Amino acid sequence: MQTRPLGKTGIDLPILSFGASSLGAEFRSITLDEAMRSTRTALDLGMNFIDTSPFYGRGMSEILLGMGLKDVPRDSYILGTKLGRYSDIHFDFSAKRVEESVHVSLQRLKTDHLDILLMHDVEFVPLPQIWEETLEAMLKVKEQGKVKAIGFSCYPLKTFHTVLDHIEDHIDCILAYNRYTLQNTTLETSLLPRLLEKNIGVIGAGPFSARLLTNAELPAWLKEPEEVKAAAREAAKLCADRGVDIAQLALQFAAGHPDIATSVAGSANPDNIRKWADWIAEPMDEQLLADVLAIFEPVKDLGHVEGLPENN
Template sequence: MLPRRPLGNTGLSLPILSFGASSLGQEFRKVDINEALAAVPAALESGMNFIDTSPFYGRGMSEVLLGVALRGVPRDSYLLGTKLGRYSGSHFDFSARRVTESVDISLERMGVDHVDIMLCHDIEFVNMQQIVDETLPALRKEQAKGKVKFIGVSGYPMKMFKFILDQTPLDVVLSYNHYTLQNTMYGDLVPYLKQKGVGIMNAAPFSARLLTNDPLPPWHKATPLVRETARKAAEHCKSRGSDIAKLALQFSVANPEMTTCVTGSARPERVREWARWAVEPMDQQLLAEVQEILNPIHNWFYVEGRPENNDAPL
């Protein structure tokens, strides 16, 4: 079974590897619905009993399918997190009114009476002061009603976490693509986050397939240099009889300061394989070699959302 770690001051403990349900929303490929539904029990049986989703994933499809997959599963046997504020590629609404509506719609879709974690989704796309002044206060009201246990924010730039936490407390934060073999900027933020008493969740150990042998999705923003360097690292792993995806996953779950690492697939056999990898010893020699190969692109990142909400270029 997967080891567990405490999540900040929430009193929750999460498995070191958690199930990301974005794959159920066909964010990476068209999925077979029966296979996708089978991925959820495969995750739960593997000990990945924190599930992360969003109304953005599949524009509601992920939450709806989760509601089907979790039907009849005892509510106290899993922890559930979803998000609000982002509903399509360009549709964002972080108003107080939409907070109330979004919480209720997500609960109805998934067939539950509460979620354990509710995050403001990809706040770098909007005026972040609204999150402090309007969204989070509205979310605290939903928390007081018991519909939401803990609240926080998620997104890509590191800068946004300090912007919010310097003004108001949060229970949890979630970042993606920023604690991987290629980018460890999130790790640099850990002392600040711990000082604020925030639960730290990581996501996307494969950096949207960059650190795998699978083809990148068409929307991936990696430059030619980044793609070529990552390919060299993958080829090196293959020459050593290993898989860069395995090393990437093991690296991302190894840091004890990261409570959990969220990743998902609509393929049950892949979910089970990841759970096995997470508890196998990491090849430290191979890790050192791969980090050397990736060094020219270490901490490379791209701009996401409003330019002013992003980190300063390297």
């Protein structure tokens, strides 16, 4: 699979990466066999960057990954996890918890080092703690050789810029989800120029925008405005009428940007993972893309509030 460099880290990522949130049974119950086969299938197809977090399944994703990666040579895959978010209501970005969190993740994942370590969803806490306390603790972990690259993730654009104002000279990469999709390209327009200037690596996630850009039934927890959902249904029907799954177009689009190192997509279904690898190897229907983007134009870049109100 094609790879791209992750900023100045010296790490090359596949353009499509394996998101392990599903291994934590975040969306449905899964079996141990599904978890093991999904992980191995992703690796076999060249999706050798695996993104997880202690938040996913409250540790279960990391535990199952540790089992699934048993006997796989450590230098054959790139491993990233996160810290700071441990449930929907439990956030802890203290220096003490940084050290503890990394220790626990290494134990669960059965490895002695991480390739990428991210602060997870920093918009849920008062932001000064990130540069006054969390960053220094993460830099210490990096100096100890337990992690190669550090950064942060969030959703609100305001949060990205506020945090970057204080730490952009000290981090290696960021992760932005649902910010480079058929409907929302704010990662490219509002963040990418700044990141490229500093040679900060860019990880994209959520190419399907929480199922918005699929034919699946939209989940009740989807926060996008109703007019965005309506446009997505219209776009999905247009794609179907032309014999294309909108999810294919969404994945090809998200993985196609030359300055976004990778697009992270997750599933505990090996068949889905194989299908995704086939899709990104196919040429994109440029006319269909243009027609879908026209449908989304009236709702382009509309999003939702995430985290503390003052961080949006």
